[in-house]
Amino acid sequence: MAMFKQYIIVSPGQDIQCKEETLSKAIADLPPKGVLIKVHSSGVCHTDLHQWLEGGFRLSDSEYLLFASREGMGYPKVPGHEISGTVYKFGPDVREDESSLSKGDSVIVYPWIACGDCRYCERGNNDHCTGGKSQEIGMNINGGYSEFVIVPHYRYAVPLPSAISIDMGSVLGCSSLTVYNAVKTGLAELPEAGDWRSDDQFHVAVVGLGGLGSWAVSFIPLLFKPAIKPNVAITGIDINESKLSTFVDEGLIQNSFHLSTLKPPQEQASMCRDKISTKGYQIIFDFVNNPLTFDVSIRLLGNHGVLVSVGLFGGTGNVQLPLLSLGRKKIIGIHTGSYNLFKEMLEFLASNIDNIKTPTLSVYPLADCMKALRDVKEGKISGRAILKVNNET
Structure with missing residues (x-):
């Protein structure tokens, strides 16, 4: 009898357990229009850490948004929402001519399915779902820390572009999609290009140069409007001085600021403005989003500026409300992206792959998922960690 391995979070704070x-x-459990994917690689996301260690997102020192309080997101659960692999088996109602996919085709899984049936989901705008019951692979559907994963509908197994490696494909369904959404949404909120003089320096800050920030510093120059692009200056902000130096040396950022956990936000914002010689940033992407980074970012934001809040490290932030109103500043929250945007992003990546500095991948065997999670927790990963599940695919 053929068996496969799954790695399961039984309860928050406990070591992940292997189950056969x-x-x-798995084939019998396939939904009528579903597809069984043989997993090649699975990304290790910070959300996996929250699932494993805390069981939710920290809202304040005493309050959590618990996964178990949301429908279907309790435990035990196989984590992993960033998945690449190959088609193994279709559900019983998938006609031979219905899907462009065939057995053995390389795919990337789009995990944020939502209800899958309402008018928004049917049009690919899953982030506007009104259907009520959400489906999220790795969250309330068993995910990619497994040799096989069930995708509820074959449309969410998206063909892997030939320009993108199958390992890199495993980190696109969350981190890359989230950054693409953040940059496009943030830039859409800025004044029209004609409102900027040709000699204006356009200051952009990227807070957190990890797995998300490393995508952002490549996406930002490519997505800016041509009239602004020549004068864009990216400041990287991070607590890791070595990482900042590497990004400067590689030409990915023009300025850097070392964030300290020992100095108050107001002092650090003033120090950063003085170092970069700017009164404020036009747009800031916070890929950490904890109390320190938020408080520094909101103080760095210039008049008419946009703060795009992305990270889920958790906690509360302080806003000086009169300055928010008087400066006509905007704060936007971003979480993943729609199915349509995911397909758009894949086309963007494939056509610009030679101009994009993709994150360094630290590769672990599936059996070492606990070590990978601990290394992510301890900040030992430069770029992204992935689990290599099936070497032969």
């Missing part, structure tokens, strides 16, 4: 499942059961 029968392949015949």
Whole structure:
């Protein structure tokens, strides 16, 4: 009897456990229009850490948004929402001519399915779902820390562009999509290009140069309007001085500021403005989003500026409300992106791959998922960590 391995979070704070499942059961459990994917690689996301360690997102020192309080997101659960692999088996109602996919085709899984049936989901705008019951692979559907994963509908197994490696494909369904959405949304909120003089310096800050920030510093120059692009100056802000130096040396950022956990936000914002010689940033992307980074970012924001709040490290932030109103500043929250945007991003990546500095991948065997999670937690990863599940695919 063919078996496969799954790595399961039984309860928050406990070590992940390996369990064997029968392949015949996975095939029998396939939804009518579903597809069974043989997992090649699975990204290790910070959300996996929240699932494993805390069981939710920290809202304040005493308050959490618990996964178990949301429908279907309790435990035990197989984590992993960033997945690449190959088509293994279609559900019983998928006609041979219905899908462009065939067995063995390389795919990337789009995990944020939502209800999948309402008018928004049917049009690919899953982030506007009104159907009520959400489906999220790795969250309330067993995910990619497994040798096989069930995708509820074959449309969410998206063909892997030939220009993108299958390992890199495993980090696109969350981190890359989230950054693409953040940059496009943030730039759409800025004044029209004609409102900027040709000699204006356009200051952009990227807070957190990890797995998300490393995508952002490549996406920003490519997505800016041509009239602004020549004068864009990116400041990287991070607590890791070595990482900042590497990004400067590689020409990915023009300025850097070392963030300290020991100095108050107001002092650090003033120090950063003095170092960069700016009164404020036109747009800031906070890919950490904890109390320190938020408080520094909101103080760095210039008049008419946009703060794009992305990270889920958690906590509360302080806003000086009169300055928000008087400066006509905007704060926008971003979380992943729609199915349509995911397909658009894949086309963008494939056509610009030679101009994009993709994150360094630290590769671990699936059996070492606990080590990978601990290394991410301890900040040992430069770029992204992935689990190599099936080497032969």
